[in-house]
Amino acid sequence: MTAAAGYDAVAIAREFALSGEVASAVPYGSGHINDTFKVEITADNGPSRFVLQRINQNVFRRPDELMANVERVCAHAYARLKRAGTPDAERRTLRLIPTRPGRAWHVDANGNRWRCYHFIEGATGHDIVLSAEQAYAAAKAFGAFQSLLSDLPGGRLHETIPDFHHTPSRFARFQQALAKDSHGRAASSVAEIAFALARAQEVGVIVDALRDGSLPERVTHNDTKLNNVLLDDVTQEGVCVIDLDTVMPGSALYDFGDLVRTSTSPAAEDETDLSKVRMQLPMFEALVRGYLESASGFLTPKEKSFLPFAGKLITFEIGLRFLTDWLEGDTYFKIKRPTHNLERTRTQFKLVESIEAQLPAMQALVDRA
Numbered sequence: 537m538t539a540a541a542g543y544d545a546v547a548i549a550r551e552f553a554l555s556g557e558v559a560s561a562v563p564y565g566s567g568h569i570n571d572t573f574k575v576e577i578t579a580d581n582g583p584s585r586f587v588l589q590r591i592n593q594n595v596f597r598r599p600d601e602l603m604a605n606v607e608r609v610c611a612h613a614y615a616r617l618k619r620a621g622t623p624d625a626e627r628r629t630l631r632l633i634p635t636r637p638g639r640a641w642h643v644d645a646n647g648n649r650w651r652c653y654h655f656i657e658g659a660t661g662h663d664i665v666l667s668a669e670q671a672y673a674a675a676k677a678f679g680a681f682q683s684l685l686s687d688l689p690g691g692r693l694h695e696t697i698p699d700f701h702h703t704p705s706r707f708a709r710f711q712q713a714l715a716k717d718s719h720g721r722a723a724s725s726v727a728e729i730a731f732a733l734a735r736a737q738e739v740g741v742i743v744d745a746l747r748d749g750s751l752p753e754r755v756t757h758n759d760t761k762l763n764n765v766l767l768d769d770v771t772q773e774g775v776c777v778i779d780l781d782t783v784m785p786g787s788a789l790y791d792f793g794d795l796v797r798t799s800t801s802p803a804a805e806d807e808t809d810l811s812k813v814r815m816q817l818p819m820f821e822a823l824v825r826g827y828l829e830s831a832s833g834f835l836t837p838k839e840k841s842f843l844p845f846a847g848k849l850i851t852f853e854i855g856l857r858f859l860t861d862w863l864e865g866d867t868y869f870k871i872k873r874p875t876h877n878l879e880r881t882r883t884q885f886k887l888v889e890s891i892e893a894q895l896p897a898m899q900a901l902v903d904r905a
């Protein structure tokens with residue numbers, strides 16, 4: 537997919553009820569899905585910043601339902617933080633800026649949906665985990681986020697991407713892409729395909745347990761990669777969970793699993809030197825500690841016991857999605873080079889191997905916790 541370009545983001549920013557003059561709007565962040573811009577505002581009482589986003593409608597087919605979810609989630613989280621007397625509630629959750637006519641999102645002449653958030657200052661979303669302290673903070677923040685939404689009123693949220701973490705459906709889609717091999721790429725990814733096919737037996741474990749009721753459905757984030765929580769630049773504390781597009785019914789294990797994928801390896805998601813890719817047990821220990829700190833009050837014994845397996849399954853699932861996108865010709869994730877999705881696949885699968893080798897140690901750690 538193309539990078540954040542080709543839009544008059546300054547003109548779009550002016551559609552929102554920002555007090556001051558829009559000075560600039562430049563591409564921002566390292567997300568793989570939406571087009572994100574940092575907006576600078578000048579005003580008599582000083583400058584301020586905002587985040588403007590175009591929703592990727594190739595990925596999110598029902599953007600109005602998505603925005604209705606986001607509106608509910610932001611409003612509920614903010615109201616609960618205020619009720620609890622949280623002193624910096626303004627910084628602890630995303631808040632939408634309305635459009636000038638008072639809507640929660642803007643539709644441009646081409647049917648693109650745009651939204652604008654307050655900028656969370658003094659905090660950063662990290663692509664690579666730098667310390668166990670960061671892993672702890674991220675996991676604690678995502679657990680707190682689940683807790684905050686545990687009493688969301690108004691009924692079930694829309695499923696913004698149906699079967700988003702339905703690993704068996706992801707596997708079936710991979711098999712279809714492989715059978716079709718529409719871009720003739722299967723021959724260049726034989727080892728990765730074999731790796732995926734060898735793990736077919738395990739893909740149903742979480743969805744089967746959700747179906748038979750032995751794991752509960754919750755409101756979950758579903759995209760808990762490390763850079764989707766902003767950590768305070770000074771204290772390293774988790775400040776604000778962002779990227780709310782996939783907040784919907786799910787399993788707590790999806791959220792913990794993606795934390796393992798993105799916060800235990802010292803290497804980037806697309807690291808090509810695979811010798812650098814590994815699951816580090818001290819990081820996993822910090823994740824478990826942080827997550828249980830905020831979530832142990834509501835997690836069931838089975839959820840707790842499945843935390844290590846979730847790390848393996850979700851890392852495998854995302855690897856499978858990168859491999860599928862590679863086989864299908866890079867239609868989903870933004871890429872920066874021709875083999876980017878294949879490189880990402882290799883990194884995820886290397887991490888899966890590392891997790892597999894350490895599963896007994898991870899399980900022992902969780903059972904002790």
Ligand code: ADP
Binds near residue numbers: 564778779780
């Ligand atoms: P994507 O779905 O493409 O990943 P995100 O919502 O995660 O989009 O936003 C992309 C990046 O923009 C984030 O990784 C983060 O660095 C930055 N960002 C998003 N929202 C805010 C915000 N309210 N304040 C500060 N930075 C933000």
Ligand code: GN1
Binds near residue numbers: 566568759781782
């Ligand atoms: C995407 O939006 P972003 O970049 O935070 C993707 C996730 C993947 C992730 C892999 C809606 O997340 O599911 O795990 O890339 N989001 C969507 O980095 O598909």
Ligand code: MG
Binds near residue numbers: 763779
């Ligand atoms: Mg993101």
